Amino acid sequence: MAKLHIDALNKSYGETKVLVDVDLAIEDGEFLVLVGPSGCGKSTLLRMIAGLDAPTSGDIYIAERKVNALAPAERRIAMVFQSYALYPHMDVLKNMTFGLKFTGVPAAERERRVAEAARMLRLEPLLKRYPRDLSGGQRQRVAIGRAIVREPDVFLFDEPLSNLDAALRVSTRVEIARLHRLLKATMVYVTHDQIEAMTLADRIVVMNQGRIEQVGKPLDLYYEPANLFVAGFIGSPAMNFFTGRVERIEGGEALVTGPCIGSVAVPAATFSPGDDLTLGVRPEHLGQGAGAFSTSGMVELVERLGEASFAHVRRADDRLMVAEIRGRDTPAPGESVTLSAPAQDIHVFDARGRRLAATPVNSA
Amino acid sequence: MAEPMSQVVASMPRGRFLALMALFLGPSVAVYTLFSIYPLIATMALATYTTDSAGAYAFVGLANFVTLLADSVWSKPFWNAAWNNLIFFAVHMAVQNPIGIALAGLLSLPGIRFKSLYRTAIFLPTMLSVVIVGFSWNLILSPLWGVAEGALKSVGLGGWFAPWLGLPSTALATLALISVWQFVGIPMMLIYAALLNIPDELVDAARVDGLGNFRIFWHIKLPLVLPTIGLVSVLTFVGNFNAFDLIYSVKGALAGPNFASDILGTFFYRTFFGYQLQLGNPTMGAAVATVMFFIILVGVCFYLFVIQRRMRRYAF
Numbered sequence: 001m002a003k004l005h006i007d008a009l010n011k012s013y014g015e016t017k018v019l020v021d022v023d024l025a026i027e028d029g030e031f032l033v034l035v036g037p038s039g040c041g042k043s044t045l046l047r048m049i050a051g052l053d054a055p056t057s058g059d060i061y062i063a064e065r066k067v068n069a070l071a072p073a074e075r076r077i078a079m080v081f082q083s084y085a086l087y088p089h090m091d092v093l094k095n096m097t098f099g100l101k102f103t104g105v106p107a108a109e110r111e112r113r114v115a116e117a118a119r120m121l122r123l124e125p126l127l128k129r130y131p132r133d134l135s136g137g138q139r140q141r142v143a144i145g146r147a148i149v150r151e152p153d154v155f156l157f158d159e160p161l162s163n164l165d166a167a168l169r170v171s172t173r174v175e176i177a178r179l180h181r182l183l184k185a186t187m188v189y190v191t192h193d194q195i196e197a198m199t200l201a202d203r204i205v206v207m208n209q210g211r212i213e214q215v216g217k218p219l220d221l222y223y224e225p226a227n228l229f230v231a232g233f234i235g236s237p238a239m240n241f242f243t244g245r246v247e248r249i250e251g252g253e254a255l256v257t258g259p260c261i262g263s264v265a266v267p268a269a270t271f272s273p274g275d276d277l278t279l280g281v282r283p284e285h286l287g288q289g290a291g292a293f294s295t296s297g298m299v300e301l302v303e304r305l306g307e308a309s310f311a312h313v314r315r316a317d318d319r320l321m322v323a324e325i326r327g328r329d330t331p332a333p334g335e336s337v338t339l340s341a342p343a344q345d346i347h348v349f350d351a352r353g354r355r356l357a358a359t360p361v362n363s364a
Numbered sequence: 365m366a367e368p369m370s371q372v373v374a375s376m377p378r379g380r381f382l383a384l385m386a387l388f389l390g391p392s393v394a395v396y397t398l399f400s401i402y403p404l405i406a407t408m409a410l411a412t413y414t415t416d417s418a419g420a421y422a423f424v425g426l427a428n429f430v431t432l433l434a435d436s437v438w439s440k441p442f443w444n445a446a447w448n449n450l451i452f453f454a455v456h457m458a459v460q461n462p463i464g465i466a467l468a469g470l471l472s473l474p475g476i477r478f479k480s481l482y483r484t485a486i487f488l489p490t491m492l493s494v495v496i497v498g499f500s501w502n503l504i505l506s507p508l509w510g511v512a513e514g515a516l517k518s519v520g521l522g523g524w525f526a527p528w529l530g531l532p533s534t535a536l537a538t539l540a541l542i543s544v545w546q547f548v549g550i551p552m553m554l555i556y557a558a559l560l561n562i563p564d565e566l567v568d569a570a571r572v573d574g575l576g577n578f579r580i581f582w583h584i585k586l587p588l589v590l591p592t593i594g595l596v597s598v599l600t601f602v603g604n605f606n607a608f609d610l611i612y613s614v615k616g617a618l619a620g621p622n623f624a625s626d627i628l629g630t631f632f633y634r635t636f637f638g639y640q641l642q643l644g645n646p647t648m649g650a651a652v653a654t655v656m657f658f659i660i661l662v663g664v665c666f667y668l669f670v671i672q673r674r675m676r677r678y679a680f
């Protein structure tokens with residue numbers, strides 16, 4: 001159990017910058033999820049924490065100890081890989097104890113740790129089996145068991161669920177959350193799946209192209225995304241975006257017009273007439289009827305999930321927007337609808353994509 | 365086990381199906397029969413005959429084999445050649461394959477520079493003609509004009525030099541080492557390819573578990589490429605017990621000094637074709653060839669039915 005601190009970390013392969021000035025402080029016992037699209041540098045960051053890759057510049061501290069020059073085994077970390085990476089020629093028991101032998105853990109202590117981990121993960125009946133005789137979910141539990149017996153300060157997970165089928169993914173996710181409560185260990189978990197991120201994390205780090213876009217609690221990211229990227233990445237279906245331009249400033253409000261939004265008043269903030277901006281509304285906040293913000297279009301497709309339905313609506317600028325509709329009364333494809341949202345649910349992003357803290361006040 | 369069969373094949377008339385099989389399998393069966401099975405059977409058949417001074421053939425059953433293995437005129441050189449062949453094979457197993465494995469292990473380490481240069485350089489001799497390799501080493505090791513003695517002297521080891529190819533005690537081992545030098549690239553390449561198949565994450569997991577490069581190789585990579593090492597061993601065995609060209613090109617068919625480097629291949633050559641005062645004897649030669657075939661057959665069967673069945677190929 002330990003703090004993890006990352007200071008101005010950079011990684012380049014030749015000319016390609018994979019990580020740019022990453023700063024991160026992770027609290028003792030925290031479950032931190034790194035999320036971002038494929039190729040944004042999540043695995044690279046994790047591998048540098050583990051000591052499997054060396055940073056180009058910057059420092060990593062685990063439990064206040066600078067670990068840059070330490071080998072993976074000396075960093076008191078354990079890592080769970082996407083492909084499980086179990087040793088195929090060793091049975092489950094040997095897989096779990098193998099590393100401990102080399103770090104000088106005495107036999108009695110090894111046995112105690114394996115027994116405990118096996119009980120926690122219900123691996124007892126599998127101890128004598130080989131990885132090839134295990135299902136994907138069982139293999140992943142063994143891989144987690146192998147991490148637990150190391151009793152590390154920090155657990156590192158690299159997309160541990162992406163090779164599992166949907167049902168198993170949910171149950172293993174719950175398992176990992178339970179383990180975190182049980183072990184109270186510091187965990188850094190990489191995923192490209194925002195549902196995994198939202199459900200597991202104490203805090204989420206959203207990454208994009210080697211940079212950290214935002215760090216925050218799951219619901220903070222959801223309700224107060226720092227910028228367009230985070231707003232579009234967190235939440236499924238994604239937030240709808242509408243472009244607009246400031247017509248004039250009037251009594252602390254900026255009057256915005258755009259191809260699909262008629263005209264809307266937003267807080268003037270630092271806007272001046274002629275500025276471009278983007279408005280964002282989540283599908284769940286778009287309802288039928290009148291509101292501060294309104295837009296219209298033709299329904300193309302309705303996805304019925306039961307607890308809600310998603311109407312995909314073709315709007316005036318020919319792009320699709322999604323509205324969440326509750327209840328049995330859903331619009332039919334081909335129908336024209338007018339959708340609206342209350343003022344407090346409209347996100348305003350400036351021309352550089354940064355979100356303005358306050359929400360619009362009124363419809364014009 | 366249910367045989368998967370396509371709908372097209374299943375609905376085919378039987379005659380058409382057989383014709384199709386003949387079309388696809390026929391050519392290879394014909395070529396294989398003509399050039400492999402027929403000569404083998406003909407050789408075995410020839411081994412059961414003998415020729416008199418007029419050249420007429422007479423069937424003698426297994427008498428040639430009894431002569432070869434029990435009559436000391438034949439059996440002494442035969443067992444000498446068989447024993448030498450075993451030593452020739454043992455040197456390859458003890459030197460060529462471990463070095464090949466070690467080189468492959470080194471090449472598969474991350475961050476080695478000039479990898480492909482080393483790989484090519486080590487593999488290059490394999491592509492040279494054995495005759496050229498034999499001739500070159502004959503020159504290098506010659507006590508009269510070879511560079512070996514001078515090279516050893518220049519590093520202060522001149523006293524170590526001996527005419528290795530000319531001494532009965534060292535000729536065979538020297539020839540085996542020349543062969544090792546030439547062919548070490550083959551086990552290296554095969555094992556290198558197998559090592560590349562091991563996923564990176566597995567090696568990463570071992571590093572997190574605290575293993576260094578050598579222990580990763582010894583505890584993780586080596587056990588996972590054992591099937592390939594088995595294959596390399598059986599290829600070495602077959603190659604060694606069929607060897608002939610290197611000995612012939614360096615020492616001639618008499619495999620001197622005093623038959624110290626005689627192996628089954630050279631022994632067979634003298635028996636079948638004759639050499640200097642010895643007359644060629646095709647039927648005894650066929651008997652020697654048949655025995656060589658069975659030695660290799662036993663070795664390969666041992667590998668297939670005992671070793672290979674115990675080894676597991678891992679799918680990653």
Ligand SMILES: Nc1ncnc2c1ncn2[C@@H]1O[C@H](COP(=O)(O)OP(=O)(O)O)[C@@H](O)[C@H]1O
Nearest residue numbers: 013016018036037038039040041042043044045
């Ligand atoms: N060894 C390498 N050499 C060059 N580029 C690399 C190397 N490893 C990773 N990259 C690049 O770094 C970027 C980030 O990779 P990665 O951390 O694996 O992404 P993620 O895990 O977020 O999907 C990718 O664009 C990838 O192509």
Ligand SMILES: [Mg+2]
Nearest residue numbers: 042043044159
């Ligand atoms: Mg990755």
